[in-house]
Amino acid sequence: MEEKQKSRTKWKQDPQAVQHDILRIARGEFAANGLSGARMDEIASKTKTSKRMLYYYFGDKEGLYRRALEAAYDDVRKGEEALHLEGASPDEGLRRLIEFTFDHHSANPEFIRLVMIENVHNGAYLKESEVIRSLNVSAIAKLENICKRGIAQNLFRPDTKALYLHWQISAYSFFNVSNRATFALIFSIDLSQMTEQSKLRDLVVDSLLRSVLINNG
Amino acid sequence: MEEKQKSRTKWKQDPQAVQHDILRIARGEFAANGLSGARMDEIASKTKTSKRMLYYYFGDKEGLYRRALEAAYDDVRKGEEALHLEGASPDEGLRRLIEFTFDHHSANPEFIRLVMIENVHNGAYLKESEVIRSLNVSAIAKLENICKRGIAQNLFRPDTKALYLHWQISAYSFFNVSNRATFALIFSIDLSQMTEQSKLRDLVVDSLLRSVLINNG
Amino acid sequence: MEEKQKSRTKWKQDPQAVQHDILRIARGEFAANGLSGARMDEIASKTKTSKRMLYYYFGDKEGLYRRALEAAYDDVRKGEEALHLEGASPDEGLRRLIEFTFDHHSANPEFIRLVMIENVHNGAYLKESEVIRSLNVSAIAKLENICKRGIAQNLFRPDTKALYLHWQISAYSFFNVSNRATFALIFSIDLSQMTEQSKLRDLVVDSLLRSVLINNG
Amino acid sequence: MEEKQKSRTKWKQDPQAVQHDILRIARGEFAANGLSGARMDEIASKTKTSKRMLYYYFGDKEGLYRRALEAAYDDVRKGEEALHLEGASPDEGLRRLIEFTFDHHSANPEFIRLVMIENVHNGAYLKESEVIRSLNVSAIAKLENICKRGIAQNLFRPDTKALYLHWQISAYSFFNVSNRATFALIFSIDLSQMTEQSKLRDLVVDSLLRSVLINNG
DNA sequence: TATGAATGAGGCTTCATTCAT
DNA sequence: AATGAATGAAGCCTCATTCAT
DSSP states (O other): OOOOOOOOSSSTTOHHHHHHHHHHHHHHHHHHHHHHHSOHHHHHHHSSSOHHHHHHHHOSHHHHHHHHHHHHHHHHHHHHTTOOOTTSOHHHHHHHHHHHHHHHHHHOHHHHHHHHHHHHTTTHHHHHOSGGGGHHHHHHHHHHHHHHHHHHTTOBOTTOOHHHHHHHHHHHHHHHHHTHHHHHHHHTOOTTSHHHHHHHHHHHHHHHHHHHBSOOO | OOSOOOOOOSOTTOHHHHHHHHHHHHHHHHHHHOTTTSOHHHHHHHSSSOHHHHHHHHOSHHHHHHHHHHHHHHHHHHHHTTOOOTTSOHHHHHHHHHHHHHHHHHHOHHHHHHHHHHHHTTTHHHHHOSGGGGHHHHHHHHHHHHHHHHHHTTOBOTTOOHHHHHHHHHHHHHHHHHTHHHHHHHHTOOTTSHHHHHHHHHHHHHHHHHHHBSOOO | OOOOOOOOSSSTTOHHHHHHHHHHHHHHHHHHHHHHHSOHHHHHHHSSSOHHHHHHHHOSHHHHHHHHHHHHHHHHHHHHTTOOOTTSOHHHHHHHHHHHHHHHHHHOHHHHHHHHHHHHTTTHHHHHOSGGGGHHHHHHHHHHHHHHHHHHTTOBOTTOOHHHHHHHHHHHHHHHHHTHHHHHHHHTOOTTSHHHHHHHHHHHHHHHHHHHBSOOO | OOSOOOOOOSOTTOHHHHHHHHHHHHHHHHHHHOTTTSOHHHHHHHSSSOHHHHHHHHOSHHHHHHHHHHHHHHHHHHHHTTOOOTTSOHHHHHHHHHHHHHHHHHHOHHHHHHHHHHHHTTTHHHHHOSGGGGHHHHHHHHHHHHHHHHHHTTOBOTTOOHHHHHHHHHHHHHHHHHTHHHHHHHHTOOTTSHHHHHHHHHHHHHHHHHHHBSOOO
16 A cells, blocks of 8 residues: 655646646546546546646536546547558558547547547537537548549449448447447347457458448359 | 425325336436436426435435336337337348337437446446346347348358347447437537438448348349 | 534424524624625524525525525514504604614614625625515605605695605614714714714704704704 | 736836736725625736735735725825815805715715725724724814804804714715615615716705704794 | 746535434 | 425535745
C-alpha cells in the first residue's frame, strides 16, 4: 500500500497537464458509470489535483462530461488518421479499412461506452459541441475515395454509397463492443475472446466484401 | 408535499394491475434516464400509486430496475413469437426474418435503450435474473431451422452459422436504433425518417442475403 | 449547558406545527442576515426538525424566504386588525392611528428588517407572492374612512388623500426603525431609548395633525 | 479561466485611478446585492484590474465594503455642499433645503441602498469607520442656522429643533427611495414616476412647512 | 505592482429509503 | 394494502482567499 499522497510539486503551473489529467480520469469514470452515475468526488480523488479544479476548468459536471466526450472523439479521430491506404487496390483497401475500424473500436471500449451513454441522452451534449462537427469530413473521406475507385474499376457494385457502407461497418464494429455483455449472457458465449474476435472480424470483412464486390461467386 | 396527489379512484385492491402500472412507468423512466439517472420520486409520481408501493413490491431501486428490464425482455420475446415462417423457402424465410427483426427493434426503442443501459452496467443485473435465461432458446430457433434448410438445399453457403448470422442481424437492427442520435449529429442525416429507414432495411436485407446465398451474382 | 437533544417525540405528525416552527426561525435568521447571509444549516439547527424538512416543505432557500416574508406580512396585518376606531372623532382617530402604526412598527423590528431586505432585492420575491396582494385593501381602509369623515366635517383639509397620508405615516414609522443604527452613529444620539421614542412619536403625531387639520394655529 | 480577461491598455501604474475604479464598481455591486450577496469575482470582473488587486488594496471583502461605504458617504456629503442658502429667508431656506434633500436622495439610490444594507448590519461597519464621524457637523449646520433665524424672526414655532427636523426630512427623503419596491407592489402605484415624485415632493415640503411655521392657516 | 493558477471550507440541494399509522 | 411525514448520507457547487511567479 502506497502512502496516499499526491505529488503536488511539479504538476503545478502546468494547466495543460492538469486539464489533460482531469479529462483522462473523467472519461474513464463517465464511461464506467454514466453521466449521473459518475461522481465528481470520485473523479477528483483519482486526479492529481483537487475537486475544486474540476469546476475551475470545466464549470460543472455537464461541462466536464462534454469536454471528456469531445476529447474521446478527438482521440479516436486522431487514431483513424494513422491508417494509410494510398497504394492499395479498392478491394484490398476496403478490407483493410474494415479490419482497421473493427480493431479500432475493439481497442477503445471506453470510447464506445461514452458514445452509448451519449446516445442514451439523445446526443444532447454532442449537440452543443462545436468541436464535433469537424469530425464528419475526415471520418468518411477515405471510404469515399475507395468507393469511387472501386466503382470506376468495375469492382464494386455501382450503387455502393460510402455513407451507407460506413453505417454498416460502424454497426458491426460498434455492436461488437457495445452489446458484448448482454449477448454473452443470453447466448452463453463470450465473443470477447481473441479467437472469437478474429472469427467475427473475418465474418464482417467477408460478409461486407461479398455484398459489395461484383464478382464474389 | 414533494409529490402531487392523484385521485386514486378504484385501482386499489388490484395488486397485479398496480405492479404492471409501476413497471410500465419504470421502464420508461429507466430507458429515458438510465439507472442512476432515473428518480424514484419521478417514477412514483407518474404512477397511479404512492412511492411507498414501489418499495413494497420491488424492494429497492435496483430491484425495480431488474424487474422492469425483465418485463421488457419478456414483452419483446412475446412479440417475436408472432412471426411464423413455416411455409417459406429458406431464402424467403431469411428475408422475412431479417425484415421482421429490423422492424421489431425499430418499433421498440425503449427496449433498445434498456439493453444499452444494461450493457453500460456490464450486464450486472441481467446476470442476476433467472427469467432471462429462458430467452435464448426461442430467440434463435427459427433462424437455425432456416439455416439448416438453406444449407441442405444448397442455397446457403455451407459454413453459415445461425448464431453468427443472428449476431449480424442484431448488430444492424440494434445499431439502427441505438446510435441514431450521434450518427445524425456527425453526418447531418436523420436516418430515422421513414424513407431512410426503408432504404436501410433494404440495404441490410440485400447485404446479408448476398453474403449468405451461394448464387447471388 | 443543556444536553443538545431535540424532543423529537410529540412534534411528529404535526406538519402545521413543524412548518410554523421553521418559518418562525427562518424569519429571524433572514431578518438578521439577509437572504444570502442567512444559512440553511443555521436555520435548521435552531429548528425542532432536521434540515431536510426545510426542503421538504419549502423547496429551496428562496422558497423558504418567500414564505417567511409572507408570514411576516400576514402577522403584521393581523396585528393591525386589533385597532378599532369606531367611536372616535376624525382627529382623535387619526391621532390614534398614527400612534398605533408608529408603535406597531417599533414593536416589530424583525418585520421592518425583512421589508428592508426585500427592498434591497427590488421586491423580487414579494412580486411572486399571491398572498401579499390581499393586504392592500385592509391596510388603508381605516385611514380612508377617517379622511372621508374628517373632510366632510370640515376638520381636514379637503385635498387630504388617504394613500399619501399613509405614505407619510409609513415613512416616519418605518424610518424610525430602519435607520436607527446609522442615525445613531452619525449624530451620536440613540433614538431607540424610550424617552426619545416617545418624543419622536409626539413629534410625528403633532406634525402630521398640524399639516392635515384646517385650524391648527 | 473563471474570469474573462480585459484589454488592459494603459491603466497600469496609476494606483489612485485603479482604486477609484474598484471602489466605484464595488459600491454598485454591494448596493445591488448586499454585503454577503455581492461576489468578489463579479466585482473583479467588472473592474479594469484583476481580483488580486482587490485584496492588495483593500485586504478583504469587508475592508472593501467599508471603503466603498465611506466613499459613498463622502460623495454624498460633497454633493450637499453645493447647496447655498445665504441670502434666503428662513422659510424659503427651509423649503429649498427640504427640496434639495429630497431630490438629492432621489438622485442617489445607490447610496440609499448602501445605507439600508448597513442598517441591516446594525451599522457594524460604519461603527469602525473613522471617516464617517466628520459628517455630522456639516450635515446639520445649515439646518441649525435656518432654525435659529426662523425662531428669532417669530416665523418658526419656538420649540423647533434642527436635529428632529432633520430626522423628519430624512425619513421622507429616505423612505421615498428605500421602500419604493414594496410600496409599489402593495398599493399598485409606481411612485417613482416623475409626476408622482413631484407630487410627493410638494407634499413633503408643504407638510413640513405647515408644521413648523406659526401662521400657516 | 501585478497576475493566472490553485484551494479548503462550507454552502445549497437531492437522493433513496424508512417510520408511524 | 396503503400512505403522508420524515430522514441521514451524500451529492454538486461556490465562496473568499492565497500561492508562485
